[in-house]
Amino acid sequence: MAAQLQFRDVTLGYDRHPAVHHLDGEIAPGALIAVVGPNGAGKSTLFRGILGILKPLAGSIGLGDLDVRDIAYLPQTVDIDRSFPISVFDFVGTGLWRSTGLFGGTGKGARDRIARALAAVGLNGFENRGIGTLSGGQIQRMLFARVLLQDGRVIVLDEPFNAIDARTSADLLALVRHWHNEKRTVLAALHDMDLVRANFPDTLLLARTPVAWGATAEVLTAENLLEARRMCEAFDDSAAACAVDAIPSQAA
């Protein structure tokens, strides 16, 4: 099967310092992949690269026939203005942007879809509440409902289960499995290794450089995890230009 997402020697970072270093690989359509690694390993950076929010320092990310708008993205720290006077129903409804756009009306069909999405994340009864009145876990449920409506072929979840209670994360995980059954591609940054082993067939272990990528059982071995933990988090201010990058330019 043709790859849906292609990483060609991608380096992503900030101020020339790499946060994801020389990542190569492909993601097939319908894959369910966990991205694991210590804090600062480049998980969020990788996602921002896929979304095109961050341009690669080197290499490229191929989206194939995907448009960025086919990717539904749930960021780790959502920059929501919670004091904004908008109801849960309207907020979740923004997930229908692709079908409604600037003007499209939200007819009966759309309202039903919004109601079903809210029910799917267990937020029925919250329709008319302002988003400022929700708790952290409820906000996360609401964001999942929006992702549900976005109907993305690729779904990118950045640490979706942080600070979420067991019942909520079980509910949301069921949604992730549901998306997988619908043949959508799902990438999720996660820290709970047991959860990854139980639910995700494939894993990318990232520690700035990719440590291992493949079937979860083969990736999450003691040696690999130890190696990932050895990653030095701080940037080296006096680091020289990356030699791997320099070789082809010298040859040229």
Next chain:
Amino acid sequence: MLGIYDALIAPFTEFEFMRRALAGVIALALGGAPIGVFLMLRRMSLVGDAMAHAILPGAAIGFLISGLNLFAMTFGGLIAGFAVAILAGIVARITELKEDASLAAFYLVSLALGVTIVSIKGTNIDLLHVLFGNILAMDDQTLLVIAFNATVTLIVLAVIYRPLVIECVDPVFLRTVSRAGAPAHLAFLALVVINLVNGFHALGTLLAVGLMILPASIAKFWSRDITGMICIAVAGAIVSGYAGLVLSFQTKVPSGPAIILVTAVLYVLSILFGKVGGLIRMMFPGKHLEA
């Protein structure tokens, strides 16, 4: 009964300039108040104020070239407003300076420049007219311009409403689903300028922003929902406009300040008695509920 009629209605049936002023104030309220609500929700209330000063040199140059000619001053004001908005935006994007700081720098320069230009050619009366406006001296042409600008405002606002709302709540999300964010923001800034120029004829540069921001602040105390806020802001602006004109007619208080002072009274009442976060409501919230 007759006393009330004389005080509240007769000024408008008897004098054409009062009718025109009322129509002008209603048009200003319809266009400006919704813009004010968005300025407040985008935490840009003071940006409106800064822009009000920024349009002065443009209007002043229009005045210098063709006297108290409405079109020249409007056109000049629009150009100056856009120039400052765009320059401040560019400086903020490419340097470390934040947008508020660069805007502050630009508008102070603009204000100084504007007052200088007006005083080169005009008299102090002209300067007063530019700074504080005179809604009672509007001619038909001015009224038409104001009505036209208000109409344009409402149409454009309808077009950019969704991206504007989503950009306020969750900017990253808007970036991932649409490229409409930046154009919508620019269009919104343009609307701010247009409505300031609009208010400028009636209330002058310094008070034009008052009929945008104060009704929005009032609305915040009465509604939790953006549609409700916009309706209340428009209603509040119209009521203040009417009451301000009556006050000005009966007491010789200048019309612009009279309108803004009435708005201020409504604002204080809202702070005290507002349903959403008003002081009295917060002090006596009532017994807590069961669930």
